[in-house]
Amino acid sequence: MTAAPTLPSVPVSEALFERAQKVIPGGVNSPVRAFKSVGGTPRFIARADGPRLTDADGKQYLDYIGSWGPMILGHNHPAVREAVAAALQDGTSFGAPNEREVLLAELVTRITGVDKVRFVSSGTEATMSALRLARGFTGRSDAARKYTLKFRGNYHGHADALLVEAGSGLMTNADQLGQAAPSSAGVPPEYASLTLVADYNDPAGLDTIMRERGHEIAAVIFEPVVGNAGVLIPSADFVAALNRVRESGALLVADEVMTGFRLSLRGASGLLGLKPDLYCWGKIIGGGLPVGAYGGRTEIMDFVSPVGPVYQAGTLSGNPLAMAAGLATLGELERDPEIYQRLERYTAALGSGLRDLAGQAGLPLTVNQIGSMLTAFFLEGEVRDYGQAARADTAAFGKWFQALLSGGVYWAPSQFESIFVSAAHTPTDLDFTLSAAQHAFAQL
Numbered sequence: 052m053t054a055a056p057t058l059p060s061v062p063v064s065e066a067l068f069e070r071a072q073k074v075i076p077g078g079v080n081s082p083v084r085a086f087k088s089v090g091g092t093p094r095f096i097a098r099a100d101g102p103r104l105t106d107a108d109g110k111q112y113l114d115y116i117g118s119w120g121p122m123i124l125g126h127n128h129p130a131v132r133e134a135v136a137a138a139l140q141d142g143t144s145f146g147a148p149n150e151r152e153v154l155l156a157e158l159v160t161r162i163t164g165v166d167k168v169r170f171v172s173s174g175t176e177a178t179m180s181a182l183r184l185a186r187g188f189t190g191r192s193d194a195a196r197k198y199t200l201k202f203r204g205n206y207h208g209h210a211d212a213l214l215v216e217a218g219s220g221l222m223t224n225a226d227q228l229g230q231a232a233p234s235s236a237g238v239p240p241e242y243a244s245l246t247l248v249a250d251y252n253d254p255a256g257l258d259t260i261m262r263e264r265g266h267e268i269a270a271v272i273f274e275p276v277v278g279n280a281g282v283l284i285p286s287a288d289f290v291a292a293l294n295r296v297r298e299s300g301a302l303l304v305a306d307e308v309m310t311g312f313r314l315s316l317r318g319a320s321g322l323l324g325l326k327p328d329l330y331c332w333g334k335i336i337g338g339g340l341p342v343g344a345y346g347g348r349t350e351i352m353d354f355v356s357p358v359g360p361v362y363q364a365g366t367l368s369g370n371p372l373a374m375a376a377g378l379a380t381l382g383e384l385e386r387d388p389e390i391y392q393r394l395e396r397y398t399a400a401l402g403s404g405l406r407d408l409a410g411q412a413g414l415p416l417t418v419n420q421i422g423s424m425l426t427a428f429f430l431e432g433e434v435r436d437y438g439q440a441a442r443a444d445t446a447a448f449g450k451w452f453q454a455l456l457s458g459g460v461y462w463a464p465s466q467f468e469s470i471f472v473s474a475a476h477t478p479t480d481l482d483f484t485l486s487a488a489q490h491a492f493a494q495l
């Protein structure tokens with residue numbers, strides 16, 4: 052092993068980060084942006100176009116974060132920009148219904164097959180509201196039957212009861228991987244205890260817990276392909292076990308915040324043959340503006356207020372600018388049926404290129420890839436669950452990340468995240484990435 056690569060100087064980002072740390076906790080508005088686990092100064096981004104970011108020092112990077120998922124068309128896509136600009140002419144928020152909400156709801160229901168959808172402003176709100184609805188619909192919110200079940204290393208946003216053995220920044224910044232629930236301070240153990248936890252990709256374990264405790268469980272929430280422990284792909288047996296969940300009267304809630312409209316127009320569920328009762332969406336559905344949503348059959352969705360007794364509201368829900376961005380993004384995806392095959396081809400090529408380069412450098416690397424999601428785990432052997440992912444050499448990953456960044460490639464600053472390829476990435480961009488990656492492997 053050689054010494055850590057020298058970090059390039061980014062004086063404007065450094066100055067902004069210093070100012071930011073004085074007035075924003077950790078200088079960031081979301082922990083995963085802070086570079087805490089990889090070191091160095093987070094880049095302050097001045098603008099983004101296509102597959103590229105430009106930082107405040109004028110340096111350009113090929114971007115594989117895509118704003119953590121939404122930018123499947125690439126940044127600043129003309130169709131999205133023009134739709135938002137047109138909506139802007141009419142005012143920014145009405146606190147009353149508007150036509151764009153109806154258009155986006157019609158589009159989402161047609162694409163995904165749900166009967167009804169309710170828009171909120173983030174993925175966190177979507178999962179939180181879907182679980183309240185599941186408890187309301189099943190009547191399982193009393194002392195004896197009040198649980199939800201999630202999987203170790205899955206992340207469903209930051210609602211209290213879901214911060215239990217959670218992935219994403221909680222896994223990245225954990226002092227000790229595998230720490231016991233809850234994952235965050237400030238969550239009373241009573242809240243955490245409402246959430247049961249099972250292992251991902253363990254069909255027998257899921258069957259057992261559903262057999263023994265299924266009658267107490269209102270909902271099983273899961274990432275249909277995990278992005279938040281790094282990419283984990285469910286086995287066919289695990290998919291089948293998930294589809295059996297409702298035999299116990301619990302609702303199956305697919306958290307497609309990351310995978311929805313990314314792995315196919317019908318998300319991971321459509322691709323893998325999952326049959327959820329409720330879907331949660333975020334990220335792509337808002338095309339880069341703040342939108343989340345949840346949806347399902349009419350009999351369930353009509354439990355939501357004002358028709359039903361389950362309360363859920365939002366000052367900016369259905370915001371016209373956000374609806375316009377979502378409409379333009381989903382519209383582009385629907386217009387180009389080849390897009391998902393192209394993303395799969397490019398991302399698979401990136402994955403096999405990385406495997407080859409690591410092999411040539413004599414470094415252990417396991418690449419999990421599906422569609423345009425990919426994680427390169429710095430370890431040997433398969434990665435199918437949280438425990439296996441947690442074995443990764445995060446120090447090696449951190450060095451590799453810094454070397455890539457110096458080479459002009461902006462990878463996710465965590466070993467336990469997915470990267471995203473967008474429709475704006477070209478074969479030339481992928482070649483550039485692989486050559487930066489080769490150089491980065493050589494520095495480990």
Ligand SMILES: Cc1ncc(COP(=O)(O)O)c(C=O)c1O
Nearest residue numbers: 173174175206207208308309333
């Ligand atoms: C699978 C999943 N669910 C929920 C969320 C929460 O979404 P948000 O950050 O918009 O609240 C995220 C990402 O943050 C996610 O990846």
Ligand SMILES: NCC(=O)CCC(=O)O
Nearest residue numbers: 081083119219278279468
């Ligand atoms: N995979 C992690 C996320 O998508 C979250 C982004 C954030 O919390 O900023």
